[in-house]
Amino acid sequence: MEFKAVKIPAGDLIEVRDGKLAIGDKPIIGVLRGDGIGLDITPVMERVVDAAVAKAYGGKRSIAWCPLYAGLEGLHHYGSEFPEETVEAIRHLKIAIKGPFTTPIGEETHVCLHCAHQQYHDGKCDGCGKDDGVCPRFRSINVRFRQHLDLYACVRPVRYFPGVPSPNKYADQVDFVIFRENTEDVYAGHDFERGSETALAVIELIKKMTGRQIRLDSGIGIKPISEFGTTRLVRKALEWAVKNKLPSVTIVHKGNIMKFTEGSFAKWGYETAAREFPDDFVTEKKLWDELGGKLPAGKILLKDRIADSIFQQIQTRPGEYSVMALPNLNGDYMSDAAIALVGGLGLGPGANMSDEVALFEATHGTAPKYTGMDKVNPGSLILSAEMMLRHMQWTEAADLILHGTEKAITDGRVTYDLARLMQAEGRQDVVEVSCSGFGQAIIDRGSDIFARAMLHPSRRGRAPDTSCPERLISRPGRPPGVRASRHPRRDGCSMARARSPCMRSCKSGAGLVVSLRFAGGRHHPRRAGRSAEAAG
Numbered sequence: 001m002e003f004k005a006v007k008i009p010a011g012d013l014i015e016v017r018d019g020k021l022a023i024g025d026k027p028i029i030g031v032l033r034g035d036g037i038g039l040d041i042t043p044v045m046e047r048v049v050d051a052a053v054a055k056a057y058g059g060k061r062s063i064a065w066c067p068l069y070a071g072l073e074g075l076h077h078y079g080s081e082f083p084e085e086t087v088e089a090i091r092h093l094k095i096a097i098k099g100p101f102t103t104p105i106g107e108e109t110h111v112c113l114h115c116a117h118q119q120y121h122d123g124k125c126d127g128c129g130k131d132d133g134v135c136p137r138f139r140s141i142n143v144r145f146r147q148h149l150d151l152y153a154c155v156r157p158v159r160y161f162p163g164v165p166s167p168n169k170y171a172d173q174v175d176f177v178i179f180r181e182n183t184e185d186v187y188a189g190h191d192f193e194r195g196s197e198t199a200l201a202v203i204e205l206i207k208k209m210t211g212r213q214i215r216l217d218s219g220i221g222i223k224p225i226s227e228f229g230t231t232r233l234v235r236k237a238l239e240w241a242v243k244n245k246l247p248s249v250t251i252v253h254k255g256n257i258m259k260f261t262e263g264s265f266a267k268w269g270y271e272t273a274a275r276e277f278p279d280d281f282v283t284e285k286k287l288w289d290e291l292g293g294k295l296p297a298g299k300i301l302l303k304d305r306i307a308d309s310i311f312q313q314i315q316t317r318p319g320e321y322s323v324m325a326l327p328n329l330n331g332d333y334m335s336d337a338a339i340a341l342v343g344g345l346g347l348g349p350g351a352n353m354s355d356e357v358a359l360f361e362a363t364h365g366t367a368p369k370y371t372g373m374d375k376v377n378p379g380s381l382i383l384s385a386e387m388m389l390r391h392m393q394w395t396e397a398a399d400l401i402l403h404g405t406e407k408a409i410t411d412g413r414v415t416y417d418l419a420r421l422m423q424a425e426g427r428q429d430v431v432e433v434s435c436s437g438f439g440q441a442i443i444d445r446g447s448d449i450f451a452r453a454m455l456h457p458s459r460r461g462r463a464p465d466t467s468c469p470e471r472l473i474s475r476p477g478r479p480p481g482v483r484a485s486r487h488p489r490r491d492g493c494s495m496a497r498a499r500s501p502c503m504r505s506c507k508s509g510a511g512l513v514v515s516l517r518f519a520g521g522r523h524h525p526r527r528a529g530r531s532a533e534a535a536g
Contacts, residue, residue: 001088001092003085003088003089004078004085005069005077005078005083005085006066006067006068006069006085006086006089007066007067008028008066008089009028009064009065009066010026010064011024011026011027011028011063011064012024012025012026012027012028012064013027013028013092013093013094014027014028014093014094014095015094016094016356019355021094021391021392021393023392023393025060025061025062026061026062026063026064027063027064027095027392028064028066028093029063029064029065029066029093029095029096029097029388030066030068030089030090030093030095030096030097031046031065031066031067031068031096031097031098032067032068032069032070032071032073032086032096032097032098032099033067033073033098033099034070034071034098034099034100034101034362034366035071035072035099035100035101035102035113035114035116035366035368036100036102036116036365036366036367036368036370036371037099037100037366037367037368037370037371037376038071038098038099038100038101038362038366039099039371039372040370040371040372040373040374040375040376040378040435041099041362041376041377041378041380041381041382041435042099042381043436044378044381044382044435044436044438044439045097045378045381045382045384045385045439046065047436047439047443048378048382048385048401048404048439048442048443048446049063049382049385049389049397049401050062050063051443051446051447052389052397052398052400052401052404052443052446053389053394053397055397055400055446055447056394056396056397056399056400057394057396057397061394061397066089066093068086068089068090068096069083069086070082070083070086070098070101070141070145071101071102071113071141072102072113072114072133074086075113075132075133075135076132081113081135081138081141082138082141082144087145087148087149090145090149090357090359091149091357094356094357094358095357095358095359095360095388095391095392096358096359096360097359097360097361097381097384097385097388098145098359098360098361098362099361099362099381100361100362100364100365100366101140101141101142101366102116102141102366102368103140103141103142104118104137104138105118106118108120108137109121109122109136109137110122110134110135110136110137111134111135111137111138112125112127112128112130112133112134113133113134113135114128114130114132114133114368114371115127115128115130115133115368115369116366116368118137119134122134122135122136139189142361143187143189145352145359146182146183146352147183147188147189149352149354149357149359150183150354150357151182151183151352151353151354151357151358151359152181152182152183152229152232152233152353152354153179153180153181153182153232153233153236153352153353153354154178154179154180154181154182154331154335154350154351154352155177155178155179155180155236155350155351155352155353155387156177156178156180156335156338156339156348156349156350156363157176157177157178157349157387158174158175158176158177158178158335158338158339158341158342158348159174159175159342160172160173160174160175160341160342160343161342161343161347161405161406161409162406162409162410163406163409163410163412163422164342164343164347164409164418164421164422165343165421165422165424165425166341166342166343167340167341168315168341170315170316170317170318170319171341171342173317173318173319174314174318174338174341174342175318175319175322176318176321176322176323176324176338177237177240177322177323177324178324178326178331178334178335178338179233179234179236179237179240179323179324179325179326179331180233180326180327180328180331180332180334180335181225181229181230181233181265181325181326181327181328181331182233182328182352183229183328184224184225184226184229184327184328185223185224185225185261185327185328185329186221186222186223186328186329187328187329187332188222188224188328190221190222190224191219191220191221191222192219192220192221193219194217194218194219194220195216195217198220199218199219199220200216202220202222203216203218203220223258223261224261225261225262225264225265225327227264227268230264230265230268230269230272230327231268231269231271231272232355233325234251234268234269234272234273234325235272235276236353237249237323237324237325238272238273238276238277238280238281240323241300241322241323242277242280242300246300246322246323247300247301247322248300248301248302248303248320248321248322248323249273249281249300249301249302249303249322249323249324249325250303250304250305250310250321250323250324250325251265251266251269251270251302251303251304251305251324251325251326252304252305252306252307252310252324252325252326252330252331252334253265253266253304253305253306253307253326253327253330254306254307254308254330255267255306256306261327262307262327262330265327266304269304269325270283270302270304273302280299280300281299281300281301281302282295282296282299282300282301282302283301283302283303284301284302284303284304287301307326307330307333307334310324310334311333311334311337314334314337314338314341315341318341335348335350335363339363343418343421344417345363345364345380346364346377346379346380346415346417346418347377347379347380347383347405348363348364348380348383349363349380349383349384349386349387350362350363350380350384350387351384351387351388351391358388358391360384360385360387360388360391361381361384362380362381362384363380363384364380374434374435374436375415375416375434375435376415376417376435377414377415377416377417377418377435377438378415378435378438378439379405379415379438382401382405382439382442383401383402383405385401386398386401386402386405389401400446400447401442401446403445403446404441404442404443404444404445404446404447405442407445407446407448408438408441408442408445411429411441411445412427412429412430412431413431413433413437413438413441414430414431414432414433414438415432415433415434415435415437415438416432419431419432
């Protein structure tokens with residue numbers, strides 16, 4: 001395949017064979033820097049990934065990064081903020097990772113992709129004074145990627161990193177994966193301005209067909225939720241739970257009010273489980289009506305919750321949830337609310353997936369006032385890259401990044417956003433580092449952990465968390481494994497039932513939080529209903 005501006009580097013094209021990825025030792029991965037601080041965080045992410053891959057595989061594997069363009073760089077290379085060639089290149093490469101992109105808001109006719117200033121003319125930007133970044137307002141680049149590539153599942157793992165201050169006392173129990181439907185709901189783009197011909201026509205049609213009155217000065221949005229879109233999203237969430245042996249899947253909806261959209265989402269979700277996974281799931285109704293509240297061994301609980309109630313429950317008892325499937329709008333709310341429980345978007349990874357293509361991304365915005373300052377937290381994009389490596393089954397490299405990130409935070413080598421939170425809680429040893437400095441802290445600590453792991457023959461090259469004297473490390477190709485990390489704010493361990501050798505031998509006197517780490521996600525042992533020792 002030939003491209004105009006995209007230069008495919010030497011390497012191995014990723015293929016999908018029999019529904020599975022076929023990846024060589026030098027896969028070609030697309031990378032989009034994004035707008036604003038994307039220009040700062042993306043190179044840091046690349047350096048961290050390159051270092052982890054080189055260290056994990058002794059130089060035998062590497063990634064061939066393929067620059068792709070959208071947003072400001074798309075405007076410069078193609079004259080368009082959303083070039084079709086970029087979409088085709090991602091489809092061709094199968095895997096890509098991107099920084100944040102500017103999304104216009106409000107009613108102004110033009111937006112500057114340098115500083116996100118919005119104005120009513122196409123001349124020099126009134127905000128930053130630059131004349132090469134102003135373009136007509138447009139629909140969200142992120143949404144268009146999802147729709148053009150049919151990336152129907154937004155996957156957001158949410159977990160607590162020891163050492164990160166959280167306003168919630170149950171933050172150490174937060175460890176679940178959110179599956180958000182990406183292509184439908186009110187985010188589908190069927191949004192019509194007040195007074196427009198389409199808006200007035202819809203108002204008139206509804207009045208004619210139902211007799212219901214809508215004010216003529218209303219903007220109109222349409223909320224499509226289909227059985228097809230629901231089924232494939234819920235299927236992906238169910239598959240994740242089965243693959244990773246998680247205890248429950250929760251369908252989240254507002255069907256008590258929106259019966260034929262969100263109510264149908266829940267109904268179709270249950271039908272998908274009954275039809276495609278009859279031996280794996282037990283509904284909550286059956287659990288109590290027929291099984292006396294006792295879940296049979298090897299079964300996964302399938303339940304549903306009204307959206308507003310689950311926003312309370314993730315704060316008061318987050319340990320009850322391991323996988324959630326949601327429509328688009330509520331999924332967006334849930335993703336940001338959940339990550340706030342564990343420290344904010346700076347450490348929140350994310351991916352958008354179809355059955356063949358995966359686009360990993362930073363989950364925060366462009367913050368253009370910090371562009372070029374080497375200041376902001378690159379953690380979201382780095383952890384999205386860690387998620388990408390697991391998607392590729394390069395788990396050893398992913399482990400180095402994960403443990404390097406954990407250790408950098410534990411050591412207090414963090415960017416300004418985390419530093420001010422830690423210092424506000426009284427930590428005296430915090431050292432504020434730059435964006436690139438945080439990346440280097442991860443590289444240094446990931447490498448140190450890897451070297452320590454190599455000294456112990458039983459660890460087989462896996463990367464342990466060295467904040468505690470002894471660690472159990474999962475063997476390659478055998479998830480789940482056990483990871484234990486010291487909780488900085490506990491004097492006694494709430495997880496005493498998880499009698500791992502690490503817990504028995506640790507002489508630090510600090511409490512421990514023990515969690516299970518799967519190939520694609522992580523899970524708190526209290527929700528698994530078994531001890532860390534039993535997990536091996």
